[in-house]
Amino acid sequence: MSPDIPFPSYLEQKRQLTQWKKDNLWYKEVHSQVTQDVVKRLHNTWEAFKARGFGFPRFKKYGSYQSFLFPQFRENPIKKNIIKLPKIGEVVINQHRPIPEGFKVKGVRIVARARGTIWYAIVTIRCDISVPEPVPFGRGIGIDIGLESFLVTSDNFRVEPALFFRELQSRLKVLQRRASRKNKRSKNWEKAQQKVARLHHKINNARKNFHFQTSHQLCDQLRSSGDSLADMIFVEDIDFRVSAKGFLGKQMLDGGFGQFRDLLSWVCWKRGKYFAQVDHKYTSQICPECGTHTGKKELSERVHICPECGYKTSRDHASGRVILERGLKSVVPMDCRERKLSGNGVLSGVLYLDKCRSRNANSRDLEARANPTDERRERSLRDFTSSQRKVTRTSRERRSRLYL
Numbered sequence: 001m002s003p004d005i006p007f008p009s010y011l012e013q014k015r016q017l018t019q020w021k022k023d024n025l026w027y028k029e030v031h032s033q034v035t036q037d038v039v040k041r042l043h044n045t046w047e048a049f050k051a052r053g054f055g056f057p058r059f060k061k062y063g064s065y066q067s068f069l070f071p072q073f074r075e076n077p078i079k080k081n082i083i084k085l086p087k088i089g090e091v092v093i094n095q096h097r098p099i100p101e102g103f104k105v106k107g108v109r110i111v112a113r114a115r116g117t118i119w120y121a122i123v124t125i126r127c128d129i130s131v132p133e134p135v136p137f138g139r140g141i142g143i144d145i146g147l148e149s150f151l152v153t154s155d156n157f158r159v160e161p162a163l164f165f166r167e168l169q170s171r172l173k174v175l176q177r178r179a180s181r182k183n184k185r186s187k188n189w190e191k192a193q194q195k196v197a198r199l200h201h202k203i204n205n206a207r208k209n210f211h212f213q214t215s216h217q218l219c220d221q222l223r224s225s226g227d228s229l230a231d232m233i234f235v236e237d238i239d240f241r242v243s244a245k246g247f248l249g250k251q252m253l254d255g256g257f258g259q260f261r262d263l264l265s266w267v268c269w270k271r272g273k274y275f276a277q278v279d280h281k282y283t284s285q286i287c288p289e290c291g292t293h294t295g296k297k298e299l300s301e302r303v304h305i306c307p308e309c310g311y312k313t314s315r316d317h318a319s320g321r322v323i324l325e326r327g328l329k330s331v332v333p334m335d336c337r338e339r340k341l342s343g344n345g346v347l348s349g350v351l352y353l354d355k356c357r358s359r360n361a362n363s364r365d366l367e368a369r370a371n372p373t374d375e376r377r378e379r380s381l382r383d384f385t386s387s388q389r390k391v392t393r394t395s396r397e398r399r400s401r402l403y404l
């Protein structure tokens with residue numbers, strides 16, 4: 001190839017598709033917009049590689065390209081339990097939830113899982129409304145994520161760990177051993193590999209389900225404090241990949257903490273709760289009651305006892321409270337807070353706002369945060385992937401009206 005040829009842009013590559021289709025007739029069997037999307041993915045990967053500076057994009061082997069996208073639909077492709085895809089035809093599906101009223105189907109992504117034995121159609125739906133960002137107000141909780149309990153909140157609400165991988169790893173071991181004894185790339189080998197992949201898929205699904213349920217539980221209700229809801233949720237910004245390399249690596253990975261944090265932030269957005277990550281440094285060393293550094297704890301040390309004020313509680317509960325304190329600090333400027341606020345972790349929004357308005361310093365900042373119309377971002381044309389958001393929007397609007 002001559003060095004004078006300019007680097008092919010996305011548009012240039014897309015234009016070449018028509019020529020390729022003339023040269024290679026089998027390209028015509030694929031819908032044109034699907035091929036365009038493949039080019040787009042390649043282009044995006046390349047751009048991301050250039051920005052990142054490492055990680056050269058790899059060619060996809062057979063079986064490693066797991067999804068393709070139909071980006072545009074003129075009319076709703078789903079009727080009853082049948083989805084009609086261009087160039088493929090009608091496919092029977094198991095529709096998990098109906099498409100809510102007022103939403104239009106924007107695109108459908110077809111995803112293959114477990115070595116192509118399980119297929120999903122992910123429908124992206126769209127509605128032209130603007131959704132304000134969740135605003136910090138009300139009762140906050142800090143969450144400490146760990147191995148002893150899956151999580152402990154600042155009001156000492158615990159969720160016990162569920163170990164999906166550990167429960168099924170003996171089964172997995174059997175299947176993997178069977179697979180390794182087959183002749184490589186034979187039919188029986190492929191069947192055995194599929195069984196392994198399906199079990200992995202099952203473990204993943206169970207874990208994800210647990211993460212979703214726990215996230216909703218946190219948004220819904222906290223048992224120890226009766227009927228009050230959590231309005232702000234704070235977690236630490238710890239990099240779980242580091243501790244997954246330690247001696248409890250298998251347990252850390254089985255917890256899937258990073259995925260849980262991602263899903264929690266998404267569930268919070270959907271439910272109109274404020275979600276933020278705080279600095280993770282020394283959360284297990286600082287006393288939540290008096291703020292003293294108590295020094296490093298061994299992993300076996302499960303109780304926090306403060307030598308200064310004598311405060312005694314479980315280690316995870318203490319760091320949950322420290323996380324809450326940091327979260328509240330990040331949300332509200334110092335001079336607008338009362339000293340003892342962090343103790344019960346409640347921001348009584350309106351009262352505090354009035355106090356702050358009378359002051360000059362930092363007050364504008366807080367008002368801007370507490371007033372959703374100021375901060376309201378234009379979120380029209382946002383893609384919606386879930387049906388429940390419409391419900392969320394109304395509850396959030398109701399809430400924001402309260403604070404206008």
Ligand SMILES: [Zn+2]
Binds near residue numbers: 288292311
């Ligand atoms: Zn103390």
